[in-house]
Amino acid sequence: xxxxxxxxxxxxxxxxxxxxxxxxxxxxxxxxxxxxxxxxxxxxxxxxxxxxxxxxxxxxxxxxxxxxxxxxxxxxxxxxxxxxxxxxxxxxxxxxxxxxxxxxxxxxxxxxxxxxxxxxxxxxxxxxxxxxxxxxxxxxxxxxxxxxxxxxxxxxxxxxxxxxxxxxxxxxxxxxxxxxxxxxxxxxxxxxxxxxxxxxxxxxxxxxxxxxxxxxxxxxxxxxxxxxxxxxxxxxxxxxxxxxxxxxxxxxxxxxxxxxxxxxxxxxxxxxxxxxxxxxxxxxxxxxxxxxxxxxxxxxxxxxxxxxxxxxxxxxxxxxxxxxxxxxxxxxxxxxxxxxxxxxxxxxxxxxxxxxxxxxxxxxxx
Numbered sequence: 001x002x003x004x005x006x007x008x009x010x011x012x013x014x015x016x017x018x019x020x021x022x023x024x025x026x027x028x029x030x031x032x033x034x035x036x037x038x039x040x041x042x043x044x045x046x047x048x049x050x051x052x053x054x055x056x057x058x059x060x061x062x063x064x065x066x067x068x069x070x071x072x073x074x075x076x077x078x079x080x081x082x083x084x085x086x087x088x089x090x091x092x093x094x095x096x097x098x099x100x101x102x103x104x105x106x107x108x109x110x111x112x113x114x115x116x117x118x119x120x121x122x123x124x125x126x127x128x129x130x131x132x133x134x135x136x137x138x139x140x141x142x143x144x145x146x147x148x149x150x151x152x153x154x155x156x157x158x159x160x161x162x163x164x165x166x167x168x169x170x171x172x173x174x175x176x177x178x179x180x181x182x183x184x185x186x187x188x189x190x191x192x193x194x195x196x197x198x199x200x201x202x203x204x205x206x207x208x209x210x211x212x213x214x215x216x217x218x219x220x221x222x223x224x225x226x227x228x229x230x231x232x233x234x235x236x237x238x239x240x241x242x243x244x245x246x247x248x249x250x251x252x253x254x255x256x257x258x259x260x261x262x263x264x265x266x267x268x269x270x271x272x273x274x275x276x277x278x279x280x281x282x283x284x285x286x287x288x289x290x291x292x293x294x295x296x297x298x299x300x301x302x303x304x305x306x307x308x309x310x311x312x313x314x315x316x317x318x319x320x321x322x323x324x325x326x327x328x329x330x331x332x333x334x335x336x337x338x339x340x341x342x343x344x345x346x347x348x349x350x351x352x353x354x355x356x357x358x359x360x361x362x363x364x365x366x
Contacts (some may be wrong), residue, residue, distance in 0.1 A: 089248035098199030159306035
């Protein structure tokens with residue numbers, strides 16, 4: 001059976017999985033997620049109209065970009081592949097997991113902002129063409145208008161409310177500059193080989209911030225090295241398979257990006273952990289809802305509000321699991337590195353009760 005990816009070019013997390021499949025050399029076909037595909041394939045398989053969904057070569061239906069990549073990577077390793085999305089050395093693997101969480105759970109803010117603040121009509125047309133490829137452009141746009149309603153509200157819910165627009169744009173433009181300086185000297189985030197961190201960043205940086213008209217123009221004009229990395233990793237990733245050396249060093253040019261993650265994302269994750277722990281204590285044995293109200297956060301000197309998404313903590317739990325599994329000497333070095341980049345919150349993170357990823361939600365681990 002052929003591996004099939006159900007997704008769309010416009011989809012954040014489809015871009016992440018598609019890039020991985022190409023990089024890993026896994027033969028696959030991509031099926032556009034039309035209304036019929038949602039109704040007849042996706043919803044029966046995973047219980048909700050979400051993408052990406054992957055039918056593996058063995059017939060299993062997988063959902064969630066991290067689960068898909070981890071499952072395929074483990075299968076590749078069992079089949080004798082020497083290349084993995086996870087670096088073999090402990091500090092690099094830690095950084096890779098941190099950057100995946102950053103791309104998945106934080107860069108969604110600028111990705112949604114630029115799409116729905118500047119290019120909403122373009123996005124509606126894209127949604128309509130995906131859902132009903134055989135309809136006229138006029139009918140596609142009408143369909144896209146209806147489909148886009150929940151997505152168009154996402155930017156504000158995630159923190160890009162009108163008062164936060166200057167902060168969101170300043171933060172993203174600074175990140176672009178930091179990444180551009182890094183990719184001027186390194187082919188991938190940690191050096192010669194793409195890792196899980198690269199795939200975490202390619203989702204937003206390809207599907208939204210490269211493809212969308214306004215953000216794409218900004219990237220091409222301000223960050224040609226980021227543009228080159230996006231195009232290579234997504235379209236021709238063969239050059240990003242050279243194994244990393246065994247020094248476990250982190251490129252100096254990557255440190256500004258990690259420091260940005262530490263000061264922007266980690267304080268919000270600590271606060272969310274408190275809300276989630278309190279909710280779980282009050283609702284023992286229940287699955288966490290997808291959102292738990294709102295919390296305040298800071299960005300570029302401005303104060304905003306965003307939804308509390310428990311799933312973000314499942315991603316942070318992956319980072320913490322790796323950190324806590326290190327040998328004593330490795331852990332000492334990792335803790336010192338985290339403190340040096342301002343990410344001491346990860347050293348003493350207030351872990352909620354253990355979470356398990358279960359289809360579309362996160363629940364207490366059994």
